[in-house]
Amino acid sequence: MTTAGTTTELRWLVLVYKVPAEPTRLRAGVWRKIKGLGAIYLQNSVAALPWSSGAERAFRMLRNEITEMGGTAQLMESQVLAGGAEIAQAFNAARDDEYEEIIDRCQDFLGEIEKEYRAEHFTYAELEENDEDLVKLRNWFAKIQARDVLGASGSAATTAALQRCAEALDGYAARVYAEEGEGQ
Known part of the structure; x- marks a missing residue:
C-alpha cells in the first residue's frame, strides 16, 4: 500500500512497444493483455505497472510475444521523479x-x-x-x-x-x- 506521500518512492515497470500495423488482431491482443494485467497507459504504446516480481514476469513475457510477432518492445524499471501522484x-x-x-x-x-x-x-x-x-x-x-x-x-x-x-x-x-x- 502506498500513500500519496510515498508515490515518488514507488518503482514502476514501463513497457514501451510498437506492434506491426497488420494484422490488427495483434494490436488488439496486446491491448487486451495489458489491460488484463491492470496496467495503465501513460501514452499510446507506453504502459505502466507498479513493480512486483509477478508484474515483471508478465511484462517480460508480453515483451517477448511482441518481439516474436515482429514488433519492438523495451521494458524499463523506473522511479517517478515528478508526477507520481498523478x-x-x-x-x-x-x-x-x-x-x-x-x-x-x-x-x-x-x-x-x-x-x-x-x-x-x-x-x-x-x-x-x-x-x-x-x-x-x-x-x-x-x-x-x-x-x-x-x-x-x-x-x-x-x-x-x-x-x-x-x-x-x-x-x-x-x-x-x-x-x-x-x-x-
Missing part, C-alpha cells in the same frame, strides 16, 4: 472502474434473484446457476484486489455489494429448500 491516481482510477463494473454486475445479480422470486422459480437448477454467477463475481473481485497494490477506494463498496449478493443468494437458497420440503 500516475498513482490514474492506476487507482483504473481499479475503481473495475470495482464499479463488479458493483454493476452485482446489481444485475440481485435483479436476477428478484426475477426468480417474481416468477416463483425455486429450483436447484436456478440456485446452482446463481451460485456459479456469485463465484465468478468473487473470483473477478479477487483478481482485481490482487493488482490493487495502491489501495483504490472502490474495494470497500465492492465488498459490501458482494455481501449483499451472498445474503440474497442465501435467502433464495432457503426458499428453494423450503419448496423442496413442501414437494415431498
Whole structure:
C-alpha cells in the first residue's frame, strides 16, 4: 500500500512497444493483455505497472510475444521523479472502474434473484446457476484486489455489494429448500 506521500518512492515497470500495423488482431491482443494485467497507459504504446516480481514476469513475457510477432518492445524499471501522484491516481482510477463494473454486475445479480422470486422459480437448477454467477463475481473481485497494490477506494463498496449478493443468494437458497420440503 502506498500513500500519496510515498508515490515518488514507488518503482514502476514501463513497457514501451510498437506492434506491426497488420494484422490488427495483434494490436488488439496486446491491448487486451495489458489491460488484463491492470496496467495503465501513460501514452499510446507506453504502459505502466507498479513493480512486483509477478508484474515483471508478465511484462517480460508480453515483451517477448511482441518481439516474436515482429514488433519492438523495451521494458524499463523506473522511479517517478515528478508526477507520481498523478500516475498513482490514474492506476487507482483504473481499479475503481473495475470495482464499479463488479458493483454493476452485482446489481444485475440481485435483479436476477428478484426475477426468480417474481416468477416463483425455486429450483436447484436456478440456485446452482446463481451460485456459479456469485463465484465468478468473487473470483473477478479477487483478481482485481490482487493488482490493487495502491489501495483504490472502490474495494470497500465492492465488498459490501458482494455481501449483499451472498445474503440474497442465501435467502433464495432457503426458499428453494423450503419448496423442496413442501414437494415431498
